Amino acid sequence: MDEDAGGIVLFVGTIRNQTNGKKVKGLEYEVYRRMAERQIAKLEKEIRKRWPIKSIRLVHREGKLKVGEVSVVVAVSAAHRGEAFDAARYAIDRIKESFPIWKREKFGGGRYAWAKGTPIQSRSASAPTTSEPQTSPRGIVRRRTRSLVEA
Amino acid sequence: MIRVRMIYFAQAREAAGTKGEEFSLDKQSTVKTALSKAFEAHPKLRPLEKAIKVALNEEITQEDAPLQEGDRVALLPPVVGG
Numbered sequence: 001m002d003e004d005a006g007g008i009v010l011f012v013g014t015i016r017n018q019t020n021g022k023k024v025k026g027l028e029y030e031v032y033r034r035m036a037e038r039q040i041a042k043l044e045k046e047i048r049k050r051w052p053i054k055s056i057r058l059v060h061r062e063g064k065l066k067v068g069e070v071s072v073v074v075a076v077s078a079a080h081r082g083e084a085f086d087a088a089r090y091a092i093d094r095i096k097e098s099f100p101i102w103k104r105e106k107f108g109g110g111r112y113a114w115a116k117g118t119p120i121q122s123r124s125a126s127a128p129t130t131s132e133p134q135t136s137p138r139g140i141v142r143r144r145t146r147s148l149v150e151a
Numbered sequence: 152m153i154r155v156r157m158i159y160f161a162q163a164r165e166a167a168g169t170k171g172e173e174f175s176l177d178k179q180s181t182v183k184t185a186l187s188k189a190f191e192a193h194p195k196l197r198p199l200e201k202a203i204k205v206a207l208n209e210e211i212t213q214e215d216a217p218l219q220e221g222d223r224v225a226l227l228p229p230v231v232g233g
Contacts, residue, residue, distance in 0.1 A: 034209055060233075100230060103232075117230045
């Protein structure tokens, strides 16, 4: 906790029980881990540059998940709520459009289908591509760990 | 010759029937060279050609990008995170 933060915005994405009127039993995320981890670090850095936030943490699950389980978490703290909401909204939008993540939905009768996606966006206008600090891998959590936040 | 690592995800992985493979290419090769070889080796990938974006060493790239020994070329179908 930052004592100079006035609030935390938390977005928690969960697995819905239907898609386009079809009942979903669960789903499976496939992640290009090496690329996604770099992008998480890059996105956190970009957001810190754009908004005067105190801290940010992005986590996305990988592997098989059941209905109701958590798939993604965005947590942002800031001195004031405005920048925390704006930064969190930006983060989840970017995760959806620019991260190398795919999902296969499981329907009744053991049928699976790939969810319709959009071409990956590479809009990283201000993000530098070199000399990023080499942080330890973070942000993508495999199902078997069962934990949302890495140590 | 140079060796590059091809990586296939989601529908591309299923169409190629493998998560990845190594290609030996001429020294002057580009991303396009590698893609052509992939489509030739796995015709089932062809219907995905227009929808696929390509990452070179984990960065989105263009077809004319030159390749070097040890590069990773990943085929990324349309994404859907969150």
